[in-house]
Amino acid sequence: MTRYAADHARNALVARWSTGIGDVAVTVAALPPSPAGPSAALRLAAQLTELSQACWRCYTHPAGTSDQHEPGGRGWYRQRERDAFATVVPILTRSDRFGDHLRLSVSTKVGEIAQRVGCALRALDSPELTAQVVTDIAAELAAVEQAECDNLSGRAQQAVTLSREDASPLQVAQANAFLNRQPFGSEELITQIDPAAAAIAAAHWLHAAAATTGRHVHRNPVQVMAEGDRLRPLAAECLIEIVRAISFGATPRQTVMPLIRHTLHVAEGHLCGVTDAKRRIAAAERLLARARSRHPHLDVGPGAACLPITSLDPARPALDLLDNLMAGIHGCWLRYAGHARTQNAFSWHDPNGDWRHERHAELFLTEVRQEAATRHQHLL
Structure with a gap:
């Protein structure tokens, strides 16, 4: 605004x-x-x-x-x-x-x-x-x-900072084109595209990156996301949920928009999804019980648990989700590159190591683009 x-x-x-x-x-x-x-x-x-x-x-x-x-x-x-x-x-x-x-x-x-x-x-x-x-x-x-x-x-550009309950297919297609050009993200993605639409396209590319990395490290896409160690816990939870749903046939839109809409409702003081809330409460209670058993001398009451209602920032859910998705794609590349280094430990330390790093990056991006293209019909 x-x-x-x-x-x-x-x-x-x-x-x-x-x-x-x-x-x-x-x-x-x-x-x-x-x-x-x-x-x-x-x-x-x-x-x-x-x-x-x-x-x-x-x-x-x-x-x-x-x-x-x-x-x-x-x-x-x-x-x-x-x-x-x-x-x-x-x-x-x-x-x-x-x-x-x-x-x-x-x-x-x-x-x-x-x-x-x-x-x-x-x-x-x-x-x-x-x-x-x-x-x-x-x-x-x-x-x-x-x-x-x-x-x-022009003045309508301010929409790129707002979280919308819907996403235009045209905007999703434009975001997909930007990500095809640069899967690690670009300035155009955050200055020309509605963030909800950008997040839908980024979810598609995250799954492609996780599947590409999984083939090399012998893990399925969900395991690739679950074993990542460079994301905040709530961000990891969100990305695992998205990759799992897409792996089982859901479209990126079907996975992304409910997350954004739910968080927008939370921002307005409404708690939707009682089942998910019960799951979070049960997880918090288990953490409290574990803390009491390990530290019986501490007064660990119900108020000691900080319970997140949503995995996204209610003040900027679409932008937060887009940030998480792009971080997830980068995390897949780091996992891919780490595996390549262990497989070619000697060559990565020779004078041509930088060249080999760039070559692996090119191979990764090529495979990710190919993977994304095979599932293009699920995007729009």
Whole structure:
């Protein structure tokens, strides 16, 4: 989303958004003097940020991902929020001051926040400021619509930092093309692709890397992931689950999207998947029982266990999963290279060792590309 701020040094309203590798900032408008002092500009910036967040939520939580479209259902409410985009500019440009004390009745969060922005603009009483803010908000709404059409350029690029409940097949195909070019990842993957779509493609390539490494170290793909020692425990748990599911015939989309959606629900305070929660609780209880038996003199109560509800970071589930997947691919290469060194211990220490390392890397990537190509039909 776009964050707005009052730059008191330049007396300007500014906006900034992320591009995947850094933030872009633009000046929205000059701020007029206000009898209320700096607080009026700060309130406007806060309301604009909240409006941007509500609008981008329509992108990350589209109505189409819900199966409840009857009146009052989740999908129905989401579609109403998305339809409210058309009301934002009219609300901001109302010439009367009705909303300052008694707000119009609105039935969407987007409309309600837009009313608050309108009140903040009227408090500053500057037609020029209002016109410039309306222009910027129109650009923000257009960026959301552009991202929904799979075009993440310009202002819509901020979508690459958001976790979405759905992933476009076109974006998955583009991510797959980037990974085919460079299976270890590239800047394009994190600056041009929605992270949920990138994670689906990366899961496909992780399985290909694990299968390639497994053939050389005489392990199946799941064992390759389980025996890795360079991943955080929760990351390893997540990747093992993904590779196992794909090995048994699931598509990358079927393995990735439930993980992201579950974590998005956790971020909003909802615990979905009672069976998984029971499993985690049982594992924590076993750890506590083991600790009590080993250290009976310690007071190890139920509060001593830190129980992760999800294997992904609720603040950035799709990005966290993508990071884990790329680390997993690199881990497969390290396992592959380690096996190659043990098989050719003498040659890796001769003057041509660097050349041999590069040659093994080329062989690894070639085999991974071939493996990924054989299962391409499962990706889309």
